[in-house]
Structures are given as C-alpha cells and as structure tokens.
Amino acid sequence: MTNLNSEDIDAICRLVDDLCGIYWDESKAYLIEARLGSLLEKSSCKNYRDLASKVRAECVPGLRSEVIDAVTTNETLWFRDSSPFQALKYKIVPELIDAKQSTCFPKRFRIWCAACSTGQEPYSIAMTLADTIPHIESWDVQILGTDISPAAVERASRGIYNKMEIGRGMDPESLKRYFVDRGDGWQVHDRIRSMCMFKPLNLHEPFHMLGSFDIVFCRNVAIYFTLPDQKKLFAKIGEVLAPGGWVFVGSSESLSHLGPQWQTEQHCRSNCYRFNKHILVGT
Numbered sequence: 001m002t003n004l005n006s007e008d009i010d011a012i013c014r015l016v017d018d019l020c021g022i023y024w025d026e027s028k029a030y031l032i033e034a035r036l037g038s039l040l041e042k043s044s045c046k047n048y049r050d051l052a053s054k055v056r057a058e059c060v061p062g063l064r065s066e067v068i069d070a071v072t073t074n075e076t077l078w079f080r081d082s083s084p085f086q087a088l089k090y091k092i093v094p095e096l097i098d099a100k101q102s103t104c105f106p107k108r109f110r111i112w113c114a115a116c117s118t119g120q121e122p123y124s125i126a127m128t129l130a131d132t133i134p135h136i137e138s139w140d141v142q143i144l145g146t147d148i149s150p151a152a153v154e155r156a157s158r159g160i161y162n163k164m165e166i167g168r169g170m171d172p173e174s175l176k177r178y179f180v181d182r183g184d185g186w187q188v189h190d191r192i193r194s195m196c197m198f199k200p201l202n203l204h205e206p207f208h209m210l211g212s213f214d215i216v217f218c219r220n221v222a223i224y225f226t227l228p229d230q231k232k233l234f235a236k237i238g239e240v241l242a243p244g245g246w247v248f249v250g251s252s253e254s255l256s257h258l259g260p261q262w263q264t265e266q267h268c269r270s271n272c273y274r275f276n277k278h279i280l281v282g283t
C-alpha cells in the first residue's frame with residue numbers, strides 16, 4: 001500500500017522526463033503505481049519522492065536502470081504492421097542496390113533501429129534482407145539496434161524468444177528458416193544475428209557518432225515525447241541519414257507536421273520519409 005500524493009507524482013514525472021524524455025503528467029498516476037510499486041518496496045524507499053531522490057543521487061547500484069526498464073513500454077512484435085517490411089522488400093532494398101552500384105561501397109547497407117525494444121524489429125529487418133538479397137552473407141550489412149532500456153537491449157542481444165513472443169507475428173516458414181530450437185525457447189540463427197548489433201542509447205542524447213544510415217526505423221517511440229522533443233529528435237535523425245535515405249515511423253505516426261524537409265512517399269501501403277536538407281526552413 002503506498003501513499004501517492006501530488007508531490008510524489010510530480011517527483012516521478014520529472015524523473016521520468018529527465019531519465020528518458022518520456023512525458024508523464026498526473027493522468028499517469030496509475031502507471032506510477034503499476035510500474036514502480038514493486039521497485040519502491042524492493043529498494044526500501046519510504047515513498048516515491050524518496051525513490052526519485054535515490055535514483056538522482058545514484059546511491060543504489062542498478063536502481064537507475066531498473067527505473068528506466070520499468071517506465072518504458074517495450075511492446076513490440078515480429079514484422080509489426082507488415083507494410084514497412086513489404087516496402088523494404090519490393091521497393092527500397094532493390095532501389096538502394098541500384099543506387100549503390102556507382103558508389104565506393106556497392107554492397108554496404110547501414111540500417112538503424114532507433115528504439116528496438118527486445119529485438120524483434122531489427123531481426124525482422126535482417127530476415128527481410130535475407131529473403132530479398134541472394135547471398136546476403138557476401139554483403140556488408142549492419143543493422144544497429146538501440147534502446148534506452150538496458151534489459152531490453154540485453155534480451156535483444158541474446159535473441160532468444162519464448163512461445164508467446166514467437167506467436168506474435170512470426171510465421172512458421174521463417175521460424176523454421178531463421179531460428180534454432182534451444183528447448184527453452186527459439187534463438188535467432190547466427191547468420192541473422194551476425195547482421196545485427198545492439199547497444200543502449202537515449203534518443204535525447206547526441207548520436208551523430210553512430211555514423212550514417214541508409215534506412216532508419218524510429219517507430220512507436222516518439223509518441224512518448226513532447227512535440228518540441230520530437231522535432232529535435234527527427235532533426236538529428238535527418239543529420240545521420242545518408243543522402244537519399246529513408247525513415248520509417250509507426251503506423252499511427254507521421255512526420256508531415258515537421259516541415260517540408262520531410263517528404264512522404266507511399267510504398268506497399270506504407271508511409272516512408274526522405275529528408276531533403278537543401279530545403280531551407282524558417283526558424
């Protein structure tokens with residue numbers, strides 16, 4: 001039983017904003033109890049203000065990561081919304097292959113999955129590439145999966161999924177082709193895993209050092225941010241996008257309100273975006 005008053009709510013909302021840039025207000029009081037209640041007891045904090053102070057003081061090892069893991073929503077599934085993967089297969093990958101013929105690195109793909117949760121999205125991308133490009137092993141493909149949740153990144157790196165997780169979008173044919181039965185779950189096959197690498201990253205921090213990407217998936221994460229933070233995030237994504245690169249957002253998300261630099265294309269019923277940095281926008 002906890003005593004959640006307006007000071008507790010305020011302390012946790014500010015903490016969640018500072019740690020993850022996730023916008024919570026008093027309407028999320030139920031989430032505070034549901035997500036952080038057990039952590040409050042486990043860490044012997046007197047109340048939520050105390051929990052917030054301990055996280056800020058970094059006096060309890062691991063508490064900060066546990067709070068981040070608890071407040072983030074890691075909902076994901078294989079081939080989520082299907083149409084972006086169809087667009088990859090039938091339009092974007094073939095077009096990129098052509099466009100790269102005349103470059104110094106004609107067989108190199110760099111893809112970033114900017115909030116990859118437990119890995120289903122980057123592995124779905126890798127499986128789509130393996131289905132689309134013959135002899136994919138002779139290509140230099142790197143799919144970077146990042147997420148703020150250390151627990152999610154750890155699970156993504158292991159690439160082992162239980163029956164319920166496999167049941168969410170994985171078709172039997174791909175299961176047979178791309179997984180190894182480990183008894184206690186199915187592990188993504190090494191030839192798919194070798195295309196993917198994972199690391200923790202907060203999207204509110206600088207990420208220009210990640211390099212440049214042909215395709216960025218940034219789906220179902222910006223919905224948790226304020227509009228000014230969304231604008232900053234996609235401006236930074238525009239900077240790491242290779243010329244002619246593509247961005248995918250979630251099926252309920254759009255970039256059209258971010259200005260004329262973001263140009264929408266529709267392929268296989270999926271909206272994808274290209275960034276034109278030469279279009280000047282007013283400030």
Ligand SMILES: C[S@@+](CC[C@H](N)C(=O)[O-])C[C@H]1O[C@@H](n2cnc3c(N)ncnc32)[C@H](O)[C@@H]1O
Nearest residue numbers: 020072074076115117148149202203219220221
């Ligand atoms: C709903 S999941 C979406 C996963 C996947 N992109 C998809 O569409 O299936 C949102 C993910 O965003 C991550 N996230 C939330 N805030 C973040 C931040 N500031 N930086 C990076 N990742 C963040 C969460 O940890 C969570 O795994």
